[in-house]
Amino acid sequence: MASAGVVAACTLLPGGEASPTSTPESGPAGSSSDEAVGTDEISPLVIGVVAPDPVPVPGSDELFHVAYELTVLNFAPRPAVITSVETLTTDGEVVASLTEDEVAVRDGFRTAVVGEDHRPGGDPAIRIPAGKTALLVLDDTYPSRDAVPATVTHRITASFGSPESGDGGVAVLWPDEVTQTGGTVTISTEEPVVVGAPLRGQGWIVENGCCTLNAHRNVLLPVGGRINGAERFAIDVSRIDVAATREHGYEPGVEVDGDPAQNENYLAYGAPVLAVADATVVAVHASVPDTPPGKLPLGPGFTLADLGGNMVALELAPDLFAVYYHLAPGSPRVEVGDRVSAGDEIARVGNSGNSSAAHLHFQLSRTPLIFSSDNVPFVLDEFGVVGTLDAASGELLGEPNPGPRRDALPLVLTVVDFD
Template sequence: MRRASLVLVACAALLAACSSAADSTESAATSTVDSRGGIPPGYPLDADVMAPLVITALGPDPIPVTGTDGKVHVAYEISVLNLSPRPATITEIDTLAGGPDGEVVASLTKDEVLARTFPLANFEAAPVTDIPVGRTVVLVLDGVYDTRAEVPAEVTHRLVTSYGPFITQDSGLNARYPDTVTQIGGAVKTSARSPVTIGPPLAGDGWVAANGCCVITSHRGAMMAVGGRINGTERYAVDWMRIDMNDPVLSSSDGDGSKNEDYFAYYASLLAVADGTVVSVVSDKKDEPPHQVNQSLTFNQLGGNYVIIDIGGGNYAFYAHMIPGSASVKVGDKVSRGQVIGDLGNSGNTTEVHLHFHVSRAPAPLSSDNVPYEIDRFTFVGSTATDSLVKGPDAGERTDQLPLNSDVINFPK
């Protein structure tokens, strides 16, 4: 029988282009700004400077997490509002450790900036070539460091921006807006917290971390106002798909992939990642046919059938897209790590069978802060590339790491 080719990008993010999160706890620059008469760091105290962009850090203070590449990743977002009467194009971003005069720890040039720029409201796909007048975009950024000790306690950003022709009626101010501006903003304080350590959510071989951290995927680009705030509620989410590693043609299904039963992930047992208490269960939504997104779903139906477990420490494990009626737990149940809580299906906002899994800071999975986690034991096999499996030169047992995008993982059976 013909096998359906594995296309990771076809696996829809839970929100497709929607997201949520929480306000940052406290601006790292608050006391500094107050002592400067309200003028942010990086701007002179004795002269007025035209600064057309409003640059703001979004979401909670980012928590560093170790990935399967052995690097420490710090994922976060900043918003940029263009208050100029001219469209703006960000041509360069420098990440500065400690403040405006700090060491440059990362740089993005124009094409890289464009790939990480997402407009709000109209969900135009990246790359976005400019920021229209009066519009806001979100920059999806990732700091990568060799060790946790190298991660700065705080970073800010230097943006170089060029401006296009005036598109608004001249109010007498147009001539005062420069063609190129360099600005400082978006101070981000690194959290002192550690990622939550969990067990595997699944068992067995051949699991692919689709739409995973920390490159640009439908999860990282899913930015929307949810719960009265803007943030990346799927920042560290993974869509776990399953492949047959013995097949030279990488595939997530047997047959033509037209039925849910064709998929290797279908009916897989979902496991509690830690001891905890079940706080939410939905189990009455129908499975959707593969590759047919149900546009009639309401916002609260995007996860389909799901289970949320309070795993302690203010962390909640979210399992989405389960088979209808398969949940083996109910609200209030105590669960133990490794306990089967239900079976994987294709309910909700999904294009093919996969487990959408993430950890959040409240039992509202689309409105609360999305936080990183590290799985305490698994085998790293390699990564997927188009229709083939590329075995990693450093394949083997791993402990306390976050599987990254397109990683192929074997979990304990």
């Protein structure tokens, strides 16, 4: 039986339909108030952080790098474009910022939408469809360890387009533009692990590595039920003719002596690979053939387990492993269970697995399975900086200051000597 004094009211369902409900015509005397209690506001961006807490790492540029990734879920029924990102301290100081163009870098994989295949070229804007999540790669730098804050958060501005289907229903409730704060990052108090160099000699170039945009920073994979930044601090090291690079710039030929179709002609090929610390050998693969130069073996039947080709994994300590990929066929000199000392030769540089030219992929991780375990930040005890390659011109620049480095990580496009 209906109650007296009740009228119908409506609430909007997600599809835009009216749902009947009931409300009293009036409440008891004194129950209403004219005082403002604030207003509900929709916040369409759900901002998260990819684990683990970042560890500040001193780089070969003599700055401290805090490398991490954000997840940005677009909860709105309208597509979003991020127009700016600012990193803030707890007192509101802006310590880093990105413009819309910098957020949308495709060739360097600054931002990627989950489930979309982002390749170089194409529309420079990163559009996050309704209900989709974007992964955003960040690298904040500081002049010293003392300057690194304990926590940071982020102020993200985004604009929204028209609903992607139908009349949008409740899409009218979503704003055209928002500025939200979120994605709080706790910066770890841990120190990077100090190890020796995995190679020796001169003229080595870090082709992929920490901390700016390159093919290691975009390795964000769903393994073990979570998004994992598996190669944050991994380095790909190849070898060049430094004199030729100084004279002609970085161009075809500075990495090879002879026919570039032959792996053995690459300057890095066959170089000794070294144990970076006293350790126990826990994994060895030695029978994978080299990949022809200029090719990648991706295709049907290729799996994550095939990416590294021939490899060696060393246990340096409990939950700490050094992993070496792309070794030459038959070159590993160690077997599982062997003990090695820092500086021992364990294999030779090759071009096996997912590799287009001879180089060494090296990293530390919490298990020998790099894609499902945390990537561990590290520094090398000593090396020399020759210069940095300018990606646009190919010129070898004399900056940051050439010279010796201790307990630092050689950064991407840095040319170094391991003497």
